[in-house]
Amino acid sequence: MVDKNFRYGDAKTDTFGSDAMLQPSPVEKIPDGPTTPEIAYQMVKDETFAQTQPRLNLATFVTTYMDDYATKLMNEAININYIDETEYPRVAVINGKCINIVANLWNSPEQSKWKTGAVAIGSSEACMLGGIAAWIRWRERRQKEGKPFDKPNFVISTGYQIVWEKFAQLWQIEMRTVPLTLEKTTLDPEAAIKLCDENTICVVPIQGVTWTGLNDDVEALDAALDAYNAKTGYDIPIHVDAASGGFILPFLNPEKKWDFRLKWVLSISTSGHKFGLVYPGLGWVVWKDKQYLPDVMSFSVNYLGAEIRQVGLNFSRPAAQILGQYYQFIRLGFEGYKNVQYNSLSVCKYIHEQIATRAPFVNYSPDVPNPLFAWLMK
Ligand SMILES: Cc1ncc(COP(=O)(O)O)c(C=O)c1O
Incomplete structure (x- = not known):
């Protein structure tokens, strides 16, 4: 069917009155010819319209509101490739400043001007990087000692997010899990220690468990690991998956020790796009010190005009989220x-309280350390 009005650029016909709007949207093949931007826009918009109201999504796990200036700043940076540090060196500097700020929120002891960390597309990539660093550090130590390094494992509670299953599958690292129960609602440090051995690359406590909103007791785990490491001569460290809690604890519970103040916490990851208050996708991972980021994880590329050292699974990514994060730090x-x-x-505690008064329901836990909780049918 020929859509004359649009073909000849005479847009007298309303978008919804056009022939093109009668055509099915493409499923398998790219359409033979072009259509006008108004129609293309409307077709895509309408196909998702009913579902793309993120402010109505109470379980999105990511930021759904930023102010107009933040949104403007991010929209203006949507076509900037962050990785091209030669062309956009100030973006790289701003990224470094964000890493510094996040590291200092977590009480990094690192003395250098630029703290050791990396931007990620979300907590998943950030967790992977923390896990891989722990694996490589363990492997290098085992190699040096002339010991086998083919059976690595890590320990985590059954409340893990799916990224840890991916980490285990993709890198062939055995995942050992400590069960969560209605009695033991967070990672039991002693049970975690029982699963450790010479092949344990790290233990992963979670701050803001995806399913419950609770925080594993990192301080108790650190103490238990300290005693275990002293007894065995192992060096098993902690990577904290602070996807949600990483941006809650420093503000609402700064006294609580869960971060780099603890001896065995060598790396921490978080989602900038959760309580970091930036639109998706953004994550951060920070190491306690440069020595804990294995050299082999920094890759060098020079085809973009200069030598760039990069840590990450991803390469190209928009600069928008990084600028959005820096904006939020300055703005708020x-x-x-x-x-x-x-x-x-x-608000979360109020809902938690109210849920408890409803006859069919019972809260999973009386504690609400993060703006996130679970309840169940009695
Ligand atoms: C504890 C935890 N770890 C990792 C992730 C993965 O985060 P992202 O969606 O930012 O990749 C989540 C997401 O909900 C999480 O709750």
Whole structure:
């Protein structure tokens, strides 16, 4: 069917009155010819319209609101490839500043001007990088000692997010899990230690368990590991998966030790796009010190004009999220983040309280350390 009005650029016909709107949207083959941008836009928009109201999505796990200036800044950076540090060196500097700020929120002891960390597309990539670093450090130590390094494992609770299953499958690292129960709602440090041996690359406590919103007790785990490492001569470290908690604890519970203040916590990951308050996808991973990021994880490329050292599974990515994160740090400051997190947690606690008064329901836990909780039918 010929859509004359649009073919000849005379847009007298309304988009919804055009012949093209009667054609089915392509499923298998690219259409033979072009259509106008108005129609293409409307077709894509309408196909997703009913479902793309993220502010109505209470289980999205990512940021659904940023102010107009943040949105403008991010839209303006949507076509900037972050990785091209030669062309956009200030973006790289801003990335470094974000890593510094995140590292300092987590009490990094690293003295250098630029802290050791990496931007990621989300917590998944950030967790992978933390896990891989632990694996390589373990492998290098075993190699040096002339010991076998073909059976690595890591320990985590059954409340793990799917990324840890991917980590285990893709890198062939055995995942040993400590069960969560209604009695033991978070990772039991002693049970975790029982699963450790000379092949354990790390233990992974979670701050803001995806399914329950609870925090594993990293301080108790650190103490238990310290005793175990002293007894066995092993060096089993901790990677904290702080996807949600990484941006809650520093603001609402700064006294609580779960971060680099603890001896065996060598790396931490979080989602900038969760309580970091930036649109998806953004994650951060930080190491306690440069020595804990194996050299083999930094890759060098020079085809973009200069030598670039890069840590990450991904390569090209938009600069928008990095600028959005930096904007939020400047815009909100510590106080502003604290206010937002406090309000989110207060709303969450109110709902938690109300749910408890409803006859069929019972809360999974009386604690609400993060703006996230689970309840069940009695
Ligand atoms: C504890 C935990 N780890 C990792 C992830 C993966 O995060 P992302 O979606 O940012 O990749 C999530 C996401 O919900 C999570 O809750």
